[in-house]
Amino acid sequence: MAADRDRPAKAAAEPLAFAQDRLTFLLALVPYVLDAGRVTVAEAAAHFQVSEKQIRDAVSLIAVSGVPGETTQYQHGDLFDISWDAFDEHDEIVITHRVALDDSPRFSAREAAALIAGLQYLQALPENVDQGVYSSLMDKLARGASESPSQVAIASSDSTGSLAEVRDALARGVRLEFDYLSSRGSAERREVDPLRIDSDDENWYLRAWDHLRQAVRTFRLDRMTGVTVTDRPVDEEHGDLPLGDSLFQAGDDDLVVTVDVDPDAVALLGEFMAGVDTRRLEPVGDRVRARIRVAHLNGLTRLAAARPSAVTVVDPPEARAAVVDWASRALARYDG
Amino acid sequence: MPSENRAVPPVPVEERLFSLVLALLATESGLTKNEILSTVQGYRQRFEVHGDNASLERQFERDKDDIRELGVPLETLEAPGDPGNNQSLRYRIPRAAYELPADISFSPEEITLLNLAAMAWREGSLSRESRRALLKLRSIGADTTEPVLGYAPRIRTRDAAFGPLSDALARGLTATFLYLKPGSAAARLRTVRPLALVQHQGRWHLKAFDQGVGEPRTFLLSRISGAVKLGRQPLELAPGDYAAEALAELDALWEANVAEIEVVPGMDAAVRLSRRRGATLSTDGVISLHFTDAALLADELAGFGPEVLVRSPEHLVEAVKARLRLAVDAHSDGSGGDSDGS
Numbered sequence: 001m002a003a004d005r006d007r008p009a010k011a012a013a014e015p016l017a018f019a020q021d022r023l024t025f026l027l028a029l030v031p032y033v034l035d036a037g038r039v040t041v042a043e044a045a046a047h048f049q050v051s052e053k054q055i056r057d058a059v060s061l062i063a064v065s066g067v068p069g070e071t072t073q074y075q076h077g078d079l080f081d082i083s084w085d086a087f088d089e090h091d092e093i094v095i096t097h098r099v100a101l102d103d104s105p106r107f108s109a110r111e112a113a114a115l116i117a118g119l120q121y122l123q124a125l126p127e128n129v130d131q132g133v134y135s136s137l138m139d140k141l142a143r144g145a146s147e148s149p150s151q152v153a154i155a156s157s158d159s160t161g162s163l164a165e166v167r168d169a170l171a172r173g174v175r176l177e178f179d180y181l182s183s184r185g186s187a188e189r190r191e192v193d194p195l196r197i198d199s200d201d202e203n204w205y206l207r208a209w210d211h212l213r214q215a216v217r218t219f220r221l222d223r224m225t226g227v228t229v230t231d232r233p234v235d236e237e238h239g240d241l242p243l244g245d246s247l248f249q250a251g252d253d254d255l256v257v258t259v260d261v262d263p264d265a266v267a268l269l270g271e272f273m274a275g276v277d278t279r280r281l282e283p284v285g286d287r288v289r290a291r292i293r294v295a296h297l298n299g300l301t302r303l304a305a306a307r308p309s310a311v312t313v314v315d316p317p318e319a320r321a322a323v324v325d326w327a328s329r330a331l332a333r334y335d336g
Numbered sequence: 337m338p339s340e341n342r343a344v345p346p347v348p349v350e351e352r353l354f355s356l357v358l359a360l361l362a363t364e365s366g367l368t369k370n371e372i373l374s375t376v377q378g379y380r381q382r383f384e385v386h387g388d389n390a391s392l393e394r395q396f397e398r399d400k401d402d403i404r405e406l407g408v409p410l411e412t413l414e415a416p417g418d419p420g421n422n423q424s425l426r427y428r429i430p431r432a433a434y435e436l437p438a439d440i441s442f443s444p445e446e447i448t449l450l451n452l453a454a455m456a457w458r459e460g461s462l463s464r465e466s467r468r469a470l471l472k473l474r475s476i477g478a479d480t481t482e483p484v485l486g487y488a489p490r491i492r493t494r495d496a497a498f499g500p501l502s503d504a505l506a507r508g509l510t511a512t513f514l515y516l517k518p519g520s521a522a523a524r525l526r527t528v529r530p531l532a533l534v535q536h537q538g539r540w541h542l543k544a545f546d547q548g549v550g551e552p553r554t555f556l557l558s559r560i561s562g563a564v565k566l567g568r569q570p571l572e573l574a575p576g577d578y579a580a581e582a583l584a585e586l587d588a589l590w591e592a593n594v595a596e597i598e599v600v601p602g603m604d605a606a607v608r609l610s611r612r613r614g615a616t617l618s619t620d621g622v623i624s625l626h627f628t629d630a631a632l633l634a635d636e637l638a639g640f641g642p643e644v645l646v647r648s649p650e651h652l653v654e655a656v657k658a659r660l661r662l663a664v665d666a667h668s669d670g671s672g673g674d675s676d677g678s
Contacts, residue, residue, distance in 0.1 A: 005596065017465070019348075019349035019350045019353060019402070020353075020405065020406060020428055020468075021464065021467065021468060021471075022349075022350040022355055022403050023350045023353045023357070023403075024406055024407065024468045024471050024472065025471055026350060026354050027354070027406075027472075027475075028471040028472050028474060028475035029475070031475050031476075032474065032475050032476075032477055034445030035477050036477065038522035042489065047474055048471065048474050049474075060352070061348075061351055062354075062355070065354055065358060065377070066350065066355075066358060067354055067355075067358050067359050067362040068376060068377075068497060069379075070360060072374075072375040074377065079514040099358060099360065099362065100357075100358040100359075100362040101358065102435070103435035103436060103438070104435065104436045104472055104475040104476050105406070105407065105408065105434060105435070105436065105472055105475070106407050106433075106435065106436050106472075107407050107408075107436075107469055107472060108405060108406055108407030108465070108468075109407065109409060109466045109506055110374065110405075110462065110465045110502070110506050111466070111472070112469070113465075113506075114453075114454070114457055114462035114465040114466045114469060115450055115453050115454060115461075115466065115469050116453075117453075117455045117462075117491070117535075118452070118453025118454060118457055118466065118491065119383070119449060119450070119453045119562040120448060121453070121456055121486070121489065121491055121535075122452055122453055122456065122489060123667055125489075128447070129449065133445065133446065133449070137442075137446050137449065137450070140440050140442070143437060143440060144436050144437065144440045145407065146407040146408070147407070148408050148432060148575075150502065150505050150506045150533075151505065151531060151532035151533065151577075151578045152426065152462075152532070152533045152579065153503065153532065153533075153534045153535070153579035153582070154491065154534070154535040154539070155534065155535060155583050155586070155587070156534045167486070167487075168483060170486040171486065181602075181603070181607055182388040182480055187602065193645070194486075196486055196487075197486055197487050197488065197489075197492055198487075198488045198489075198490065199456075199487075199488070199489040200490050200492055201490075201492050201535070202492060202537065203538075203539030210616075219606070222608045222611050223604065223608065225609055226505075229492040229493075262558075264561040264562070265558075267494035267495065267496070267558075270494070275391065285370075295622065301641075301642070302639040302641065303639060304636045304663055304666075304667065305638050305639050305659065305660060305663045306636060306638045307375070307635055307639075307640055307659075307665035308638075308659055308660075308662035308665075308666050309659075309662060312666045312667065313667060317669070320667040320668075321667075323663055323666075323667040324663075324664050324665075324667045324668055326641040326642070326659075327638075327641065327660040327663040327664045327667075328660075329639040329641060329642040329666055330640075330642045330644075330656075331657060331659050331660045331661065331664070332452070332642075333642055333645045334653070334657060
């Protein structure tokens with residue numbers, strides 16, 4: 001079923017690494033269980049997208065927690081209590097005695113700000129969501145914060161290219177056709193099974209099964225033209241293809257290029273640095289040296305021409321020559 | 337340290353913090369520091385009735401900061417008859433300010449959007465904040481219908497300065513950093529009071545009150561070099577919608593600046609530049625493009641190499657040519673200089 005494939009990568013049930021986050025979880029879990037009355041460990045784990053062990057550990061801690069009370073001795077009535085039978089025998093959570101805590105906590109200024117800025121970013125999505133929904137949501141988040149949200153904002157971008165068509169094909173499980181200019185500069189008509197839409201700030205990408213190449217490829221939406229949503233269904237067998245979080249994977253047949261980079265500009269290299277430990281780069285003068293893998297020289301050549309004061313290609317000689325050729329040809333246009 | 341302390345099995349940090357929140361929520365009149373340290377789970381085990389509790393007190397100070405950072409309104413009350421005396425200060429968490437207002441609820445459609453909004457930060461500096469916000473959202477019990485969206489949107493904060501600056505912003509602290517203005521030879525040290533962090537055209541900007549010039553300024557995060565140092569004392573700030581102001585200013589700048597660029601039809605530059613917001617393509621293959629920052633646009637146009645010929649404004653043309661010449665020089669071997677481009 002196409003629907004299963006299209007699900008975005010979910011935040012995996014990663015353990016909560018920080019005590020602050022584990023405290024937040026405890027403060028969130030109690031009102032949820034109180035509200036539900038009775039809930040299984042599995043349901044709670046699915047709801048909070050954490051592991052069942054995390055739920056059990058949290059419940060065990062809540063069950064022995066409470067307030068010092070009048071005696072300051074944490075007497076029985078000063079503690080939470082749960083139905084141990086339900087918990088031990090049926091894996092169910094029932095709070096039978098509550099202390100101090102009833103309702104969900106407010107958002108912090110930064111938490112509200114993160115969600116509000118995220119919503120601003122999403123406003124460009126072609127989801128037929130009424131713009132009023134966004135503003136009402138942002139208003140609720142601001143009211144639900146303990147202090148006014150930090151001033152973090154993202155200008156809504158409207159240069160999302162063919163996002164609406166791509167989104168449509170993905171939702172309906174049909175193939176997509178478009179002319180695509182590869183970064184090598186050649187244009188081709190492609191026919192693909194759309195798998196997932198990724199974005200990276202201003203840039204939108206489609207990962208799709210490319211029928212021409214018989215492989216998963218990543219396409220920039222702003223390089224697609226002549227986009228047609230076909231009525232041919234996608235092949236079911238590509239539904240289970242694993243899609244990592246990284247848009248571009250370095251291949252074995254890639255070219256290894258040595259570059260010197262201004263330490264403040266290492267972030268410029270972005271996806272080029274996939275697989276490189278940016279904290280352990282060899283210092284060379286006031287630069288750092290990195291060995292990166294590229295499928296072809298085109299992207300790196302453009303970067304070196306764009307930011308010559310920050311990035312220099314050191315090796316191999318043909319990579320350096322490509323930069324000289326590219327920049328010289330550009331300069332020659334101004335002489336004509 | 338008395339040896340008996342070592343025998344006490346340590347109470348997990350979250351248990352101590354949880355117990356502190358419960359104790360302070362349960363009290364109307366507040367608890368003194370001494371009462372907290374001597375009775376609350378996690379502190380009481382380490383409390384010395386007649387001894388020195390300095391390290392435990394420092395622990396309590398850190399815990400207060402950690403709890404407040406989560407949006408828990410931990411209050412300090414001065415004793416009416418004894419103002420200024422730290423020992424008689426009372427601490428509490430007022431329930432109304434702690435709890436999410438009862439009338440706030442979210443529809444499944446809203447939860448879907450909030451999940452996506454939080455997910456967009458999955459590798460940014462605000463990823464922990466987003467995850468905590470999601471835990472709190474789920475606490476309300478709102479179930480998502482898990483609609484199939486097929487999106488994995490992502491907001492990047494690749495600029496190393498984002499983390500410390502958002503911290504300074506949230507805590508009202510000053511920030512000091514080296515800033516390289518385009519066109520200047522060397523970076524200059526700036527001390528500012530952050531007002532807002534905004535992303536415009538995919539780039540993060542800081543709007544801040546520059547203490548050196550006594551006026552607000554907008555800084556591009558990618559031009560901050562090295563470490564950002566934060567001040568110690570929070571500063572009061574006049575309320576205002578600084579983020580909206582900063583975005584409006586950047587938009588006005590964008591509106592006012594127009595570049596004319598000749599493109600080669602069908603090439604990467606032509607396809608991508610012509611699809612930018614507000615871009616127009618004339619019949620003779622010239623794109624008119626709005627921009628906010630000439631240096632950034634020059635970088636990008638130099639990268640397009642021979643696919644573009646910048647016609648105006650003149651300073652943009654010169655900036656692009658300067659980058660191309662530098663690229664040729666930096667990549668030409670030997671001293672002979674085999675570049676004939678300029």
